[in-house]
Each structure stands twice: as C-alpha cells, then as structure tokens.
Amino acid sequence: MTDQSLVRPEFIRKTSATKSYGVVEKPLSLPERIYDLNWVRKCFIIVILAAAWQIYASHLNNVLLFPTLSETFQALIEGVRSGGLLKRAWFSLSLLLQGYALGLLFAAILTGVAIGTRIGQDFLETLTSMFNPLPAIALLPLSLLWFGLGNASLIFVLIHSVLWAVALNTHSGFKSVSQTMRMVGRNYGLSGISYIAKILIPAAFPSILTGLKIGWAFAWRTLIAAELVFGVSSGSGGLGWYIYEKKNQLEIPGVFAGLLSVIVIGLLVENLIFRAVEARTVRKWGMQS
Template sequence: MSEVLHRLPDEGLAHAPAALPPRRHRLARLFRSLAFRRPIVLALLALGWEIAARWQANPLMLPSFGETFQAFVDASLNDGLLLAAAGSLAVLLKGYLIAVLIGFALVSLAVSNSFVRDGVQTVAAMFNPLPAIALLPLALLWFGLGEKSLLFVLINAVIWPFALAALQGFEAVPETLRLVGRNYGLSGPAYIRHILVPAALPSLISGLRVGWAFAWRTLIAAELVFGVSSSSGGLGWFIFRARNELFTDRVFAGLATVILIGLLVEAVAFRGLESATVRRWGALR
C-alpha cells in the first residue's frame, strides 16, 4: 500500500499537461491580441488591393495602394485633407454628444414610467428604420445650408438606436440586482446610477458604438450632398470634389481617412471603455 501511495503522485504528475514556457506563453497571448491580429488583417487587405489594382491596370478606376497612400500624403500637406477631417469630427462630436444626452434622458424617464417607455419604443420604432439622411431636405428647409442642418440629421441618426439599446439593457437587468438596490433604499437617479447603469453597461456601450457608426456614415453622406460645415467643406465634400475632378486616388484617400478614423475610435474609445469596465468586471470575454 505504501508503495502505491508513493507512486501515485509521480504517476499523476506524469499525466499532467506540461505548462507552457514563459516565452511561448507570451507569444500565445500576443497571437490572441486584437492589437496584433488587426494590423495583419489590414496588411492582407492592402496587399489584395495592390494586386487587384495592378491586375486591372487602370488608375482612373482603381488606383493602387501605393498611389492612394501618396495621394493621402499630398492631400494632407497641400489640399487640406486633415483640416476637412477635423471639421467633420468637430461637427460629429457635437451632434453625437447632444444625441447621447437626449437619449439617456429619455431612457432614464422610460425606466421609471411605463407610459414614457411605451412612447419611446413607439417613436424609436417609427424613426429608427428611417435613414437619417432622408431628413436632409427637411433640415435644409428648416435650418438652411450649414451646421444646424448637419446637427439635425446627426441627432436623428444617433438617438434612436442608442435609446433602443439602452432601454433593452435596462430591461435586462436581473431582478436580484433590482432587489439589492431597493433593499439599500436606492431610488430615482441614485438607483439608476448605482444599479441599472453598471448592469446595463454592455448594452449601453453597444448602443454608443452603433450610434457612432450611424452618425459617421450620415455625416459623410450629408456632406456629399452639400458639404459645408461652418466655413469650410468637410471630409465628404473633399471626396465629392475629388470625384468631380476625376482624382480617383484622392477619393480613395478620403475614404481611407474615414475608415482609419473609425478604426481609431473603435480601438481607443470603445475598446478602451470596455477594457476598463465590463471586460475588467468579467461581464464580457
């Protein structure tokens, strides 16, 4: 019996899986990292783009990646591409923040009042399927050519998807957490801030992300129509001018700028917010 007991730990160790060496463990974590894999995906897309452009051999229809990069550098230095992007972002952030504040106020009222909740859901069901750019003729009629029209269509693009996602997140809060809040005597804004918002944060972040995407595409589409934000054209207007002048490489440079800004906001703002909150808390993988 003693010999068997002495052999058991050795046999158990023999069958246990060997731990990865520290270097291999770090490499495995690196390969699982989005910051490592996303540049690889982008490099493969750029390579496929270059191959397709060389195969077609028609820069007017499809400039190569190298030609587009050169056009991006030239337009940034000499044609105000970065200024156009900054102007678009300034208008976008203003409309986005206004829409999020209005949407959060509506959802906060809807959480505590069933009539307001039904009203928000009904209005959102009406306007959420409607493309915000379809409201541009009304915006031009009511507010004229300028920033106010852009803000009007931006707010309509953001507020309804964000409100629906936030309301769904609040309604999905487990009853156990609600009872905990009531047992602590929380009510009103304190109940929303300490109980509902942390529990619904994954849905809130998802609504913010969807609202940002809707706002970005709506702004570019609106600028393609009339383009003027404040005293200068935005990024959409830059793309429109380049198309009129048959500078296809600059059209692609403008589109690439839209994509790069979207990737940057996704990686820094939304992924950073998730990492600092719901991923850290274990609510998301």
C-alpha cells in the same frame, strides 16, 4: 454471493507532492503569445487586404477606376501636407462630436423618463419603432428647410441618427437587468437618480456600450453621406465634401484617400477608444468575454 477472487481490493493512495509534477504551469512560447494578441491578428488581416489591393490595382492599371494603394497613399500624404485633408477631417469630427453628444443627452433624458414611468416607456418604444427604421439622411431635405444651409441642419440629422440607436439599446439593457440586482439596489435604500446611476447603468453597460458603438457608426455614415449630398457650409466642408470635390476634379486617388481617411478614423475609434472602454469595464467585470 460473489466469488472471493472477483472482489477488487480497495486501496488508498498518498497524492504526490506538488514538486514532483513535471509541468504545472509553463509559459507559452513566443509565437503562441504573439498570435494571441488581438491587434497582431487584426493588423495581419489588414496587411493581407492592402497587399491584395495593391496587386489587383497594379494589374488593372487604371488610375481613373481603381488607383493602387501606393497612389492612394501619395494622394493622402499630399492631402495632409497641403493641410486640406486634416482640416476637413477635423471639421467632420467636430461636427460629429457635437451631434453625438447632443444625441446621447436626448437619449439619456428619454430613457430616464422611460424607466420612471410606464407612459414614458410606451412613449419611447413608440418613438423608437417609428424613427429607428427611418434613415437619418432622409430627413436632410426637411432639416435644410427648417435650419437652413448650415451646421445646425447637419447636427439635427446627426442627433436623429444617434438618438434612437442609443435609446433603444439602453432601454433594452435597463429592461434586462435581473430582478435580483434590482432588489439588491433597493435593499440599500437607493431610489431615483442614484438607483439609475449606481445600479441600472453599470448593470446595463454591455447593452449601452453596444448602443454607443452603433450610434457612432450611424452618425459617422450619416455625416459623410450628408456632406456628399449637401456639400459645403460656412466656407469649409468635411471629408464627404472632400471626396465629392476630388471626384469632380477626376482626382480619383484623392477620392480614395478621402475614403481611406473615413475608414481609418472609424477603425481608430472602434479599436482604440471603444476597445479601451470595453477592457476597463465589461471585460474586467466578466460581463463580456
């Protein structure tokens, strides 16, 4: 038996009323809240990079090799004012959107068939493993041969760059939808298109969104590269052609301005459009942190 003095006494306490706590919830301080904002941190990084550029370039002091940020900005403003740059950017973008939309359409058809049938799935998997590693730009010579010197051949190449990335991601997204969720959908009596639209697509949305982003980046890169190689069509060229032209005229700040516009458009699409879509979908649904 244990010694009486070693037995610890029992006790029961009344928990304190909520009001007597010092701090239960306290708003964060202003600097903390500002630092929490994603875009503030990103802008900060961009400012640092820009400053580094400016300092290094003015130290180098060689406009032909590496113009400063301010010179690049001047060229950019010049380009915008003369109307050339914006028109070129719009030309590239409109071409890109056409190719992107068509690529998405084909990807939707292919994955839709792949979901429905086993042979369709094998077909898609074989095609993606064949064509996904093939750089779209490598098809440009063929495309020019088939579709001639025009927008059609650029769009063909764009479709190729978008299609496989989107199809691959969407398909793997569909495949990873949990068995439970599938059973829930079928429990409601959903089948065919409504099953795909109401269960599979939202359930696979994180992967689909990744596919859309990758497809966008591939398409944008491919387009600029294709324009650099292939240049002008039907009287006006895009941003790639602008860069190429400026290089030929040895207007290196203009080249940098062209590159900067490519970067800025990429950043805007990624950070405004895709981010907004993310915030309204996968983040809100707790499918992505």
